[in-house]
Amino acid sequence: MSKGGKMPRLNSQEDLVRLREEILAKRDPKRPCVFVCNGTACIASGGLEVLKAFQEEIERQGINALVDTKGPGCSGFCERGPVVVIYPEEICYVKVRPEDVPEIVKETLIGKKVIERLLYQEPLTGEKEIHESDISFYKHQTRVLMGVKLDPRSIEDYIAIGGYSALSKALFQMTPEQVLEEVKKSNLRGRGGAGFPTGRKWETAKKAPGDIKYVIVNGDEGDPGAYMDRALLERNPHSVLEGLAIGAYAVGASEGFVYVRQEYPLALKHVLMAIEQAESYGLLGENILGTKFNFKVKVHQGAGAFVSGESSALMTAIEGKVGEPRPKYIRTSVKGIWGRPSVLNNVETWANVPLIINKGADWFRGYGTEKSSGTKIFSLVGKINNTGLVEVPMGVTLRDIIFKIGGGIRNGKRFKAVQTGGPSGGCLPEDMLDLKVDFDELTKAGSMMGSGGMIVMDEDTCMVDVARYFVDFLTEESCGKCVPCREGLRQMHKILTDITKGKASENALELLEDLAEVLTGASLCALGKSAANPFLSTLKYFREEYEAHIKGKRCPALVCKDLISYYIDPEKCQACMTCLRKCPAKAIDGGKNLIHIIDQDKCTKCGTCFEVCPSKFRAVRKISGEPVPERLPEEKRKIVRERKAQ
Amino acid sequence: MSEIHLEIDGRQVKAREGMTVLDVASREGIKIPTLCYHEALEPYGGCRLCTVEVESGGRKNLVASCLYPVEEGLIVRTRTLKVDKLRKTILELLLAHAPDSPILEEYAKEYGAQKERFEKQASFCILCGLCVRYCAEVKKANVLSFVGRGTTREINFIPELAAKECWNCKECFPLCPTSYLQAAYVLTEALYTQAPPFEVKGLKGVKAC
Numbered sequence: 003m004s005k006g007g008k009m010p011r012l013n014s015q016e017d018l019v020r021l022r023e024e025i026l027a028k029r030d031p032k033r034p035c036v037f038v039c040n041g042t043a044c045i046a047s048g049g050l051e052v053l054k055a056f057q058e059e060i061e062r063q064g065i066n067a068l069v070d071t072k073g074p075g076c077s078g079f080c081e082r083g084p085v086v087v088i089y090p091e092e093i094c095y096v097k098v099r100p101e102d103v104p105e106i107v108k109e110t111l112i113g114k115k116v117i118e119r120l121l122y123q124e125p126l127t128g129e130k131e132i133h134e135s136d137i138s139f140y141k142h143q144t145r146v147l148m149g150v151k152l153d154p155r156s157i158e159d160y161i162a163i164g165g166y167s168a169l170s171k172a173l174f175q176m177t178p179e180q181v182l183e184e185v186k187k188s189n190l191r192g193r194g195g196a197g198f199p200t201g202r203k204w205e206t207a208k209k210a211p212g213d214i215k216y217v218i219v220n221g222d223e224g225d226p227g228a229y230m231d232r233a234l235l236e237r238n239p240h241s242v243l244e245g246l247a248i249g250a251y252a253v254g255a256s257e258g259f260v261y262v263r264q265e266y267p268l269a270l271k272h273v274l275m276a277i278e279q280a281e282s283y284g285l286l287g288e289n290i291l292g293t294k295f296n297f298k299v300k301v302h303q304g305a306g307a308f309v310s311g312e313s314s315a316l317m318t319a320i321e322g323k324v325g326e327p328r329p330k331y332i333r334t335s336v337k338g339i340w341g342r343p344s345v346l347n348n349v350e351t352w353a354n355v356p357l358i359i360n361k362g363a364d365w366f367r368g369y370g371t372e373k374s375s376g377t378k379i380f381s382l383v384g385k386i387n388n389t390g391l392v393e394v395p396m397g398v399t400l401r402d403i404i405f406k407i408g409g410g411i412r413n414g415k416r417f418k419a420v421q422t423g424g425p426s427g428g429c430l431p432e433d434m435l436d437l438k439v440d441f442d443e444l445t446k447a448g449s450m451m452g453s454g455g456m457i458v459m460d461e462d463t464c465m466v467d468v469a470r471y472f473v474d475f476l477t478e479e480s481c482g483k484c485v486p487c488r489e490g491l492r493q494m495h496k497i498l499t500d501i502t503k504g505k506a507s508e509n510a511l512e513l514l515e516d517l518a519e520v521l522t523g524a525s526l527c528a529l530g531k532s533a534a535n536p537f538l539s540t541l542k543y544f545r546e547e548y549e550a551h552i553k554g555k556r557c558p559a560l561v562c563k564d565l566i567s568y569y570i571d572p573e574k575c576q577a578c579m580t581c582l583r584k585c586p587a588k589a590i591d592g593g594k595n596l597i598h599i600i601d602q603d604k605c606t607k608c609g610t611c612f613e614v615c616p617s618k619f620r621a622v623r624k625i626s627g628e629p630v631p632e633r634l635p636e637e638k639r640k641i642v643r644e645r646k647a648q
Numbered sequence: 649m650s651e652i653h654l655e656i657d658g659r660q661v662k663a664r665e666g667m668t669v670l671d672v673a674s675r676e677g678i679k680i681p682t683l684c685y686h687e688a689l690e691p692y693g694g695c696r697l698c699t700v701e702v703e704s705g706g707r708k709n710l711v712a713s714c715l716y717p718v719e720e721g722l723i724v725r726t727r728t729l730k731v732d733k734l735r736k737t738i739l740e741l742l743l744a745h746a747p748d749s750p751i752l753e754e755y756a757k758e759y760g761a762q763k764e765r766f767e768k769q770a771s772f773c774i775l776c777g778l779c780v781r782y783c784a785e786v787k788k789a790n791v792l793s794f795v796g797r798g799t800t801r802e803i804n805f806i807p808e809l810a811a812k813e814c815w816n817c818k819e820c821f822p823l824c825p826t827s828y829l830q831a832a833y834v835l836t837e838a839l840y841t842q843a844p845p846f847e848v849k850g851l852k853g854v855k856a857c
Contacts, residue, residue, distance in 0.1 A: 329712065331715055477799055479797075480798040481797055481798065482775065482797055482798040482800075484695070484696055485694065485741060488799060489742065489745075489766075490741060492769075492799045496767055516733075516737050517737070523699070523710045523730065526693055
């Protein structure tokens, strides 16, 4: 797709409309187009090579005048990447390799035939789906933000789907007050975690004294396993910039920042590219669309601290200082960057703004629940069949997300818990699966929305170990400024580790509860205030597991290494030598026709024997909370087999 | 500047805009324990020992009084059960570092904090940052700094600057609630001036290691 010559800048609302018409006039919706997902995850599994293979093969077949290729950003179905979708038929192929490309070009593009082998197979029914929209993973989603199809490097693609028309509408048909009212009416709440009403935040900044104000995009996504902000910045950077410009107009800011974490090079590249394009079109910068509205956007790269996603820490970092939180008894929307009113919203929040302005607050409120309107993107990961990014209206149940979209638990295992809200969120058990997911319901249940992380856990998960893992993460990421967070997490981590090792004192839970109280009640910022959630929610729903570890020195899920032993059941062992050969610690004694025995003193509990024991025998067991049975007397170890008749 | 009326522990008091709850309480003789607060320095809000309960518009909140700005009609409670419990745990966490610090012992007695409730820690610095901030804000020398993050955070002298600035100053020493600072300084000195052990005035060419 040619980008065309350098565009003259747009100087009026009509210029934008005309440009869009020109772009559309050049495009034929029936013309075949191959979309090869070029989001970070698909690139990691070979997306760039697949796109290149398509371009070369199409050239070789001499059909390059008839077919377009595009490398859009993340479509969310990362587990099956690289994902290829062929339009206009919308044929979807998953896990495509460059070797598959000549066949796809020949069979599908030219021959108009579907290649069955590359289709997605439903994990539950085994059915194969041809069209992207029929795949259960997509079918049950409401993809308002994630469904947009475009090349993120092309501002023309964005303008073609109505991009920047919301900004134009705001500038020419609405006063800043009307824009603010519309956002307030939409009930949009911050997608970064706390769910603070966006309109109210804007209003505070708008009313705050001072001529210089700032608007900021928080792209410091740091929750383990969460990447919706990365996907949005990669796949549609202009929508975030347009939202930001609308916000700037509403609150009276002429300068904005996009804070992108350093680990997101592709997102950064696309944002920088988008800013440059928008400036050259007169959609950012001085006199936007010929009006008196000026708005300049700068990009700030983070340096990798989780806590920098906290609003005051992020603003301190933009000022060039160490990204540590500062007290917010005066809100950052009144005193933010350099003491000036600053509106900080998450990437996803900003991306919703153009839609609200274009389609209206009522349209937006048509999605979701009364107090949490709109859609939310979740990052669905863990022991689930379909991992990826999932966009649903607020109020959908956990069960629908996990089983309808996620396709259920892997390997036929049983669901145990889902962790929502990132490291400082909480774990919800099976009987909470019908919980309607929105800001308030999750908080009520002892977890939180956070930025939308959702980690699914199966029956083989130890909840104490999960709490220990998240507290470990937070201990690493605490900035260390205030005592409750630094010292509270240090001790909490130590005690939880002791519990998983069976070394905790009888009063461990009492100590942990005191630490949780001090973290929640006295910490300086939200990181510390919510850091006890992993412990509190697992204690609330899985108390018996804590007690089993502390009192019974037993790990019910058979996970905690110090509390389990591996044991070979002499009734089942067929002396096949498999585990004996594979044991890296040489801890297995046995021989041909000699029942194998694990030397518990040598065993490092790596679990290799458990994994390699042939499934027809299943002789290796994990035991916890009980002594390992006595060693079999030598005379009983010999297996006498009847010879098979010749 | 307008006068603000608020209530602290049932007492009606007046304040000026811009004052913090701790400022007003101190003036009124209401004692709130602090560790990282110093009159000459910007409030830091690190130790959280000065946490109090405030009520504003019917909503109760736990806040650091050294930072919380006074507002009209604010109700402050400096000694509720909850506040005392938080202070007790904070003190216990710090006693794990510096069990013999006189000020910690004094507070511990008042709040019933036990010395060995939490696992003992190797460093007896409680990271109140008084030294770091005094050096930066009052002396404008920036010899000391925080290094590291979270549980690995520590204070450090920057040897090159310490060699120039500290010998004749040492004003931060008496600020340290646990005497850790002097030890850190001596260590820096020992490491920095490797040989000869005593600095000979006027002798050039004594280089840092």
